[in-house]
Amino acid sequence: MLSAVTHRSAAHWYPFVALRDGVQHTVEDVKVAVLINVCGSIGLAGAWLGLSIALPINLWQLMRSYRKRRLSTQQSPSLQAQ
Numbered sequence: 001m002l003s004a005v006t007h008r009s010a011a012h013w014y015p016f017v018a019l020r021d022g023v024q025h026t027v028e029d030v031k032v033a034v035l036i037n038v039c040g041s042i043g044l045a046g047a048w049l050g051l052s053i054a055l056p057i058n059l060w061q062l063m064r065s066y067r068k069r070r071l072s073t074q075q076s077p078s079l080q081a082q
Contacts, residue, residue: 017036
């Protein structure tokens, strides 16, 4: 099964684990391939969800720090003049 995963041909490329054609598949092989594909899909969905939550939060923090830095540079010369 590992050789089937690592073997890539240009004509038949699959983004998920696929069993080879012409080979007798047991029920266990199919279950393992389905389990690997489901786990990979859940992992990709979780990563997408995490990034979609983290991106707006990090952008908000970046804009807030940019605004604070900009305000502190504008106010510091006036404070020194007094």
